[in-house]
Amino acid sequence: MKPSPRRPPALPLQLDLGPSPGGCGLAGHASLHGRVREALRDAILSGRLPPGERLPSSRTLAEDLGCARGTILLAIEQLVAEGYLTTRPGSGTRVVDTLPDDLLVPRGVAGRTGPSPAAPVLSRRGASLAAARGEAAPLSDAFALGRPALDAFPRETWARLLQAEWRAGPPASLHPLGEPRLRSALAAYLSAGRGVACSEEAVIVTSSIRQSLRLLAELLLEPGEAAYLEEPGFPGLAHALGAAGLRTVPVPCDAAGFSIARAQSLDPGARLAVVTPAQGHPLGATMSLENRLALLAWAEAREGWIVEDDYDGEYRYAGRPLAPLHALDRAGRVLYVGSVSKVLLPALQMSYLVLPQTLVEPVRRALTGSGGFASILGQGALARFIAEGHFAAHLRRTRRLYGERQAALVASARDLLGGVLAVPPRDGGMHLVARPVAGAKFDDRRAVEACARAGIATTALSPHFADPARAEQGLLLGYASVPERAIVPVVRRMAEALRADR
């Protein structure tokens, strides 16, 4: 590589063939003809080769640059194709006439320095879409929320099924509603395991509950319409509804869960309610039968919609799983959403919707149009995973495992956090709620920061309340992903972090 010569304004043309600065710019153009092309283009854009100028012959250029004439011809051919150069028989190769003057000022070489940063002027809605909170904790972190046991994931089985599926041949169709075998396997699982009687035609595979929620909100409601949400509740649901342009009405919930009467007293106009009847998130209230029936009656009379997010519905350690609202719905107003990712592995990014049959075709069209349907890549393998019984076995195994992990957390919290936090057991779910004991000074956001400095990913309870005046203090501790043997050391570190912070 010869050293970069200074660039004289006149011919004989001297071209800078490198070395390229850093990892960008010409790094890719390792081929010599690519570098010749770039150098000629730079010369044109910087004005050293002005519009209309005739290029030296390819033979001359080849000699000057010490490369084969074929290399020069390749580069020229491409610049002609790109419109920088023009070739006419008899008049040789010239720079085109039509380069606008103002772009020819030599102020750096286009493409080489890379684009300078433009200020990111987001739209108002863009700013709101980008208001989501920061990076999520790694999936293995204690006590991050919504993390299943990675150590219980049967990765050999999964890898084998994936390979088997793909060796059998790439999917011959895209399936905006989901791979038919997976829809069928999910319908069987939901009917047998969750009390959601449905046929495979009613089941739609999506990539996440949030995506499902936004899609349904957009299909069924106009921007500006209101939707009821549980207070406290998962902030991600409000974000998804906000992304769909809806106004959210947080409805304070008690131990009997969401009450439609209370919701209507706050805002009678909504046509959508998003609820977690099995175990209210994050506090775990089970919606009473009375509240369930009243909500269904409202939806039928109002021609409204109920999104039933069967959050954590799979995990009950005392009693049996509760029957979902969907099982009581006679009018087809319940849109049931659930997630495989949360039960099996977040990286699967597979959730599902169970819809009244009349909504399936509109959803299919909307998903086809937006290109936003779930990845088909692992759907065949997941269908086999369910159909061959691995999914049911995984649920049985993790129910026992999570019960043990919960018990270990309750015990070590009692021993090590007793002066500050009370951590009662729950009969379901994948997290516990730690509440400050009477008289203890406690700020949950500050506690989260203190724990984070100790490498522990807790979640503050108070931001789950849309109304700060109603906010309760507490920490949510996801225990499902934390091996039992790790629980005592992590709780000890947590106790130290909280003590040091006071």
Next chain:
Amino acid sequence: MKPSPRRPPALPLQLDLGPSPGGCGLAGHASLHGRVREALRDAILSGRLPPGERLPSSRTLAEDLGCARGTILLAIEQLVAEGYLTTRPGSGTRVVDTLPDDLLVPRGVAGRTGPSPAAPVLSRRGASLAAARGEAAPLSDAFALGRPALDAFPRETWARLLQAEWRAGPPASLHPLGEPRLRSALAAYLSAGRGVACSEEAVIVTSSIRQSLRLLAELLLEPGEAAYLEEPGFPGLAHALGAAGLRTVPVPCDAAGFSIARAQSLDPGARLAVVTPAQGHPLGATMSLENRLALLAWAEAREGWIVEDDYDGEYRYAGRPLAPLHALDRAGRVLYVGSVSKVLLPALQMSYLVLPQTLVEPVRRALTGSGGFASILGQGALARFIAEGHFAAHLRRTRRLYGERQAALVASARDLLGGVLAVPPRDGGMHLVARPVAGAKFDDRRAVEACARAGIATTALSPHFADPARAEQGLLLGYASVPERAIVPVVRRMAEALRADR
């Protein structure tokens, strides 16, 4: 299974334990206690077991139903948990008092018949979202658009890489912007192979070009703002912008591609232009250098944005691939989008964005908030596929293959369709444009239907024009997925179908 008894309104309670009607309803509750629970719930909801009524003893029920007492107790326990029954020491098990009367009318058994269909009352925007066109053709069909060669997909290699990735362990983090190794591999490929100089931080993995486009439109523009689109152009882009609430301004393009001057004369207010400079879709025009520079100058002056959809940019059979707009962008106004799916396999559902660095963090937050990021499931395998050279080899192989397939199509169209359609070769892309020969009566939508009846998935050209007055007649023939030996028979069938239709 004993035959279904009639249901007397009074006790002794007779319960209907099946058989279940069809594949829905109780089909899932194969367990006996599940069926007992459903039957008791039916009795409560239908009023046969009225509010406050005391249940027969578990022993009596077990005898009546001929099952174990434990089965009855399981069913009762669950109904208590669900709030249908209440148990007090000394007073036995009773139906709760609080069932609203209007839900107790016996009009069919809830949960058994399944939800009756509600009319799908879509919102206005929902109707527009659901206006996408019908089912796409299977991926192997001749001559469907945008289909790569499935027979050239190295499925053994891919299956092996997938399995290796997953055996190494499930992904320990979700990556809303994409698996870092894949972002790095794509940056290297784009720099070396496409002239898009970028670092891995600027590359974002998405699930589809449409999804990318909608996301960018929402982040950068308000609902109701205008965006320029090429006319003719891919209708899916207009759909994606429409889903983001934008108004689209179709700009008629000539052989020099999109002209910003012409666009501004139609509507001066837009701040976004979506263009396919390499090969305009569907007609293949290459945007001239003059048009490119003028567009960049507009974006810089207007603080507008250019989405460069590098459609089919990988496939050039004559000359070399053209350098993208991105390489000329000095102001960071070009948002580059491309797709792996179209080149490798639609089922991968992986596309990418190359953004100015300042937009990356807002995009990350919006993707995190919406849960709409691309599936991580195959990203590690794809990173290895690219890094190990399989991707480059696939591109080389398919470039040759598609060149051969195109030549075969041109030849057999000349032989077999010559009287009706002219099918000239193109120097790039994955489809050809068949135009009616002078004097031939031809309606492209009708021709598509005639071909479809013969099992051939052609695409009409005229719907690619937003303005029917400008629409040109023609058929788009995707040849990339059609093995060379199949081309003559398919074209012959097509010729017969078109002849029969006249």
